[in-house]
Amino acid sequence: xxxxxKDTSFVFNASLYRAVDLLSESFTEMHLQQTPGINNKTNFSxxxxxxxxxxxxxxxxxxxxxxxxxxxxxSAHALAHxxxxxxxxxxxxxxxxxxxxxxxxxxxxxxxxxxxxxxVIDWLSPYFGMQGGHFCAGSTIANLTALWAAxxxxxxxxxxxxxxxxxxxxxxxxxxxxxxxSIAVCANGTINKDxxxxxxxxxxxLTAGTTATGAVDDLSIASAAxxxxxxxxxxWAGPLRLxxxxxxxxxxxxxxxxxxxxxxxWLFQPKESxxxxxxxxxxANVAISVGSDYLVAPxxxxxxxxxxxxxxxxxxxxxxxxxxxxxxxxxxxxxANQLANFVELHSQFILWQRPTTGLTIFAHxxxxxxxxxxxxxxxxxxxxxIDNKDYVRSVAANPNADIASILDSLRRISI
Ligand SMILES: Cc1ncc(COP(=O)(O)O)c(C=O)c1O
Numbered sequence: 001x002x003x004x005x006k007d008t009s010f011v012f013n014a015s016l017y018r019a020v021d022l023l024s025e026s027f028t029e030m031h032l033q034q035t036p037g038i039n040n041k042t043n044f045s046x047x048x049x050x051x052x053x054x055x056x057x058x059x060x061x062x063x064x065x066x067x068x069x070x071x072x073x074x075s076a077h078a079l080a081h082x083x084x085x086x087x088x089x090x091x092x093x094x095x096x097x098x099x100x101x102x103x104x105x106x107x108x109x110x111x112x113x114x115x116x117x118x119x120v121i122d123w124l125s126p127y128f129g130m131q132g133g134h135f136c137a138g139s140t141i142a143n144l145t146a147l148w149a150a151x152x153x154x155x156x157x158x159x160x161x162x163x164x165x166x167x168x169x170x171x172x173x174x175x176x177x178x179x180x181x182s183i184a185v186c187a188n189g190t191i192n193k194d195x196x197x198x199x200x201x202x203x204x205x206l207t208a209g210t211t212a213t214g215a216v217d218d219l220s221i222a223s224a225a226x227x228x229x230x231x232x233x234x235x236w237a238g239p240l241r242l243x244x245x246x247x248x249x250x251x252x253x254x255x256x257x258x259x260x261x262x263x264x265x266w267l268f269q270p271k272e273s274x275x276x277x278x279x280x281x282x283x284a285n286v287a288i289s290v291g292s293d294y295l296v297a298p299x300x301x302x303x304x305x306x307x308x309x310x311x312x313x314x315x316x317x318x319x320x321x322x323x324x325x326x327x328x329x330x331x332x333x334x335x336a337n338q339l340a341n342f343v344e345l346h347s348q349f350i351l352w353q354r355p356t357t358g359l360t361i362f363a364h365x366x367x368x369x370x371x372x373x374x375x376x377x378x379x380x381x382x383x384x385x386i387d388n389k390d391y392v393r394s395v396a397a398n399p400n401a402d403i404a405s406i407l408d409s410l411r412r413i414s415i
Contacts, residue, residue, distance in 0.1 A: 015056050016095075022063045023091070071379055076402035077409065079335070080382040082211070082236055082265045084397040089319050090270050090312040097308045104135075104306040107297055117310035121275065123317065124261075127241040128234070129254020130277035133284075134301050135263075135310050137272035139235035140168035142260035143205070145276045145288060145301050147172045149258060150203040150229035152287035161205035162191035164212060166233060169205050178203075188353055189215030189386070199227035206230065208250050209237025212384040212393065213352070214359030219252030232256040235274070237357040239266035243326040246333060249356065258284065263313050266329060266358075266397060273309035276301070329358075332396035335403045336360045339394055342407050348414040352386065358396040361386070364414065375413040380406060 053061070072078060074085030102110035104117060121132050136142050143166070150156045159173040160181045173180040181202075184192045189210055196204070204227040206217040216237060222230045232253050238261035240246040241253070253259060256279065263273035278284035289298040317325075336355040343349040343362045352361035361384060364372050369383050369390040384393040 009055065013055065015059065018056070019059060022059070022067060025067075073379075074398060074400045075379065076400060077377045077380045077406055078398045079339075079394045079396055079401045079403075079406060080379050082262075082395050082397055084265065084268045085400060086268055086270050087316055087319070089315045090268070093312040093315045094270050097311055100308070102308045104308065105299060105304055106295070110308065113308035113311055116308065116314045120310045120314050120317065121277070124275065125277050127247075128232075128238070128259045128261075128277055129256075130259055130279055131281040133258075133275055133277035133281065135306065136274050136276055136301060136303060137306075137309075138264070139166070139233065139260045139262040139274045140171070141302055142235070142262075142274045142276035143168045143231070143233055144172040144175060146231045146258035146260060146278075147176055147178070147203055147205075148302070149278065149284040149287045150231065151176050151178060153283050154203075154228045156201055156203045156228045158202045159205060160196065160199060160202045160227075161233075162207060162210075162217060164189050164191075164210040164215060165205055165207050166211050166235065169233060185215070189213040191217040191221070193218060193221050193225075196221075196225060199225050201228055203227065203229040203231055206232050206256070208232055208234035208240075208253065209357040209359075211236070212359075212386065213361050214355060214357035214395075216249055216356055219250060219256075222252050223255035229258070230256045231258045231260070233260050235260055235262040236265050238262075239325060239329055240357060242322050243329050243333075245326070245330055263309070266332075267313060267325065268316065268328070268399075269309065269313055273313060328399045331399055332358050332401075335401055336394065336396040338403050339396075339406070342410065346410075346414065349410075352391055355396075360394040360396070361391045362394075363389070363391050372413070376409055380409065 073083055102113040104110045104114055107114060117135055121134065125132050136145060147159060156178065158179040158181055159169065160183060161169045162183050162185050164185050170180050183195050186192050191206065204221070204225055206219055206221060208216045208219065214236065219232065222232065234250065234253065237250060238259065240249055258279065259277045261275045261277070263269040263275060264271045285300050289300045291298040336358045339360040340351055340355050343351045343360065348365050350363045350365060363369065369392055372392060373381060373383065382393045382395065384391050
């Protein structure tokens with residue numbers, strides 16, 4: 001063994017404690033005043049620096065930007081996007097993951113991380129009636145992977161989805177060289193099942209929680225439609241299966257051939273974390289596996305090198321159990337309902353529809369969406385368009401949102 005000293009950038013450094021301290025500091029007031037605006041790059045040289053400043057200075061320089069100029073997803077008024085805050089246990093596991101840099105492509109470079117993924121997949125698959133699957137970096141990739149399996153396992157030639165399906169479905173069809181048919185939606189934002197037509201050579205994509213309104217397509221179509229393959233894009237609403245109170249909203253999902261779920265949405269995971277699950281795992285895996293002479297095990301799915309996102313989800317599941325997820329998701333569903341109740345009873349607002357999966361969509365009778373949003377704290381709500389009409393969109397993904405104070409804000413601007 002040589003006595004070659006290790007490059008200290010790669011060994012444990014006590015400054016990591018400083019990084020954790022920085023996390024606990026509030027950057028919202030003082031530091032923001034001291035740092036330039038988000039578009040102001042004056043702190044950085046125009047070209048790539050020739051010499052480094054060292055880790056400590058780099059960390060201290062960047063902390064006000066990274067920590068101080070991020071959208072506060074856990075703030076009491078954040079109810080805008082499908083991007084939840086993350087529990088602290090995932091901050092810790094993400095640091096472990098960065099330190100270890102396991103690559104799930106190779107069994108040799110991720111012995112426990114691969115096992116962790118398998119455990120999580122085995123735990124979650126039964127909630128969806130699926131046999132198994134794998135993690136991927138988001139539901140865009142999960143949807144593409146599922147359609148790839150459908151194409152190569154069942155020879156589908158077209159993809160059929162509603163007008164409200166996520167753009168990733170049309171993108172996947174394009175990438176895979178499949179034709180794409182967009183089906184009109186009913187007034188409640190769900191696919192018009194009378195317009196489906198012949199699906200014998202098609203992959204029908206149903207959405208459980210559309211991006212704009214949270215609508216859930218009638219998933220009983222999964223067993224009733226004579227489709228060559230049925231994929232459910234449950235990127236948003238999939239986690240409702242963990243709630244006894246709300247699991248029924250996705251009844252019928254177990255008849256699908258594949259399901260996509262974004263763990264970085266309602267499973268409160270750091271990006272990039274999603275799952276693609278299959279009813280007939282072996283058949284799907286054969287369709288989406290590619291071997292190579294440098295691989296011990298075939299590469300399953302789209303990504304090559306893949307990080308250990310499953311470790312963070314495993315830790316969160318151990319910490320919370322099914323009940324911990326259900327309690328937080330139920331609380332979010334309740335917030336969406338409280339907001340809808342308020343809007344419904346208020347003479348100045350119009351509710352689009354009752355929320356089904358935590359999204360409350362509404363408009364003001366006289367103010368435009370822009371006017372309304374500028375009067376409210378940034379990040380309280382987002383926007384969407386339905387039938388060419390603008391609406392305010394609220395997504396209840398933040399367990400720390402304070403619905404009473406959000407309703408107060410609405411009351412104040414609409415007297
Ligand atoms: C219904 C639906 N499907 C797929 C996606 C794409 O997921 P990701 O952003 O994880 O790639 C989204 C994203 O919002 C979505 O809402």
